[in-house]
Amino acid sequence: MANSGIFDVNDIRHLMDNQQWKNIGDLELIQTQTVTNQNAVDFTDIKENEYDVHFLTWTNVGDWSGTGSLKFRYFVDGTVITSSSYDYGSVENKADGNTYTPQASSATSFYAPMMASSGSDLTHGYIYFFGLGDAFKYSLHTIHTVDRDGNILVFTNGGGAYLEKNVVDGIRFVESQAANHFDGVFSLYGIRNP
């Protein structure tokens, strides 16, 4: 766009559509990745210094092997953290009215679950991340997912914490089974800071 120094309404709308007209609180798309037949998907440019809170969605993620589940880990200094540095707690709520099932672990090497192992069914969900770029605070997240276990709808909610005060500079989603692969769409956003 030519820089005339004056913005009319159409200019502003055009800039807003292209994320070039910044407002506090904007949900700014950092990256969308559409993957097919992958074992992992990495976000390695998460702009952790720009955003205090990140928001991530995934849609239509399927594990066609039918036996795996989706987990995630963080990057620190560009390296995936596989040590026992993750805590999480979630609850599975099933539409058939059966008891709530905990999915939880302490000091483990990944966050899970995000996706029940359910063959051809698809999972969708979102995560809020807090303080990924703050070296003086622990990184936290809350998570919601929806999936099916066979013919039963499953809704999972919970959260997790990274047990080290490090700057997190990337996120990896990975299949629990090394030989398994998934499809799907992942989008990472930042909520523009005041």
Next chain:
Amino acid sequence: MSTNLQFIKEVKGVNVSNLEVLNCFSADYDIYKVILQNINGANNDLYTRVINNSGTEISSGSKYHYANHEINDSGSFGANKNASFNEYRGMGYQSHSGSGTVAYFYNPYVSSSYTYITSQTSSLYSSATAMRAGKSMGVYKNEDIITGFKIHAVSNVFYWIKVQVYGVE
């Protein structure tokens, strides 16, 4: 149709036992998104009360109802609920190692409606060795015009607390 978040206010506190977030609700929006983060000297619940358009914090009358589900990294669950209380416990936790919460307020400024709140939270405590997540819903069961809210520590003080309020446009 909701299209965007409109920033309204950020309020921070250091070494405080409570934090007022005043004049953040108005006739401009029906739904508000609140992001709350804190570090506290103790691990506990925190509680919230609404503030009406006279600037009065509503602390009597047993007008708060809530139900919280707590999810621990041990796999255990907890519940905290009340159908008649003078405060809303559930919009996150106070935590020694940090807590992050996203909450929504519905119709706070609508004088003919109750004010509903939902939230989800994650917190780290016990010297950063244990995690507790939470899902909560609550209602301030009175038809007032609500313009703000106040967050209180149940114990100790917030070493650091930050609240951001957005209108859902």
